Amino acid sequence: MSKFKVGDKVNLIIKNKITTGEISRAQMKGGVEGYLIGNVECWTPNAKAWREEGQISAVELPEIPQFVADNIEKNKREDMALYNSLYVIVEYLDMDSDMYKWLEKDENVALYAEAWIKGYEIEKEQLYYVRILKDNVRGFLNQLNYGGKGALFIDDCIHSTESKTQFTKEEVLELDKNLAPFMVKVEELEGETW
Known part of the structure; x- marks a missing residue:
């Protein structure tokens, strides 16, 4: 059984050089494990040994926020080098911008460079319920599902197919910044019934 599957991104060491690529074929044939990574075929009984000795390994892509990914893609489209992008x-960016603030942490500078070089995955944004009291009854902010522009109402329902009940922080603040104190992380209410 092959450890990797088609579409996996991997590092492969060939002649002491690391090559990063995507597996376009992975299969067993006559007890031989083989991979096609880019234009490099690892169709040999040694492919399993390579994997076990760490000469072929999965690429762990860094997770970055969407706004960082947008910045990287914009700068790459403009043919900037990594150094020029930073x-x-x-x-030139406003010191109050999210991008500037994010890069103030040294570990994020390294993460930015790693994402630029290796590629990246987008961090999942934290989702929130907005828990509100209405007429001394606890309820949650709901928005009818009309492309994010539906009517808002309070209901005791937090799981609905007809309305949106989970919001990102940005979405809540766009609706009304006064709702911020009523935000509750979705995970905090998992398993509770309403």
């Missing part, structure tokens, strides 16, 4: 952010 320079532009530090020298």
Whole structure:
């Protein structure tokens, strides 16, 4: 049984050089494990040994926020080098921007560079319920499902197919910044019934 499957991103060491690629074929044939990574065929009884010795390994992509991914893609489209991209952010972006604030942490500078070089996955945004009291009854903010523009109402329902009950922080603040104190992380209410 092959450890990797088609579509997996992997590092492969060939002649002491690391090659990163995506597996376009992975199969067993006559007890031989084989991979096609880019244009490199690892169709050999040694493919299993390579994997076990760490010469072929899964690529762990860094997780970054969507706004960071947008910045990387924009700068790559403009044919910027990594150094120039970071320079532009530090020298020309507003110090109050999310991107500038994110890069103030040293570990995020390294994460940005790693995402630029290896690729990345988008962090899942934290989702919230907005728990509100109405007429001394606990309820939750609901929004009818009309592309994010439906009517808002309070209901005791937090699981509905007709209305949206989970919001990102940004969505809540766009609706009304005064709702922020009523935000509850979705995980905090898991398993509770309403």
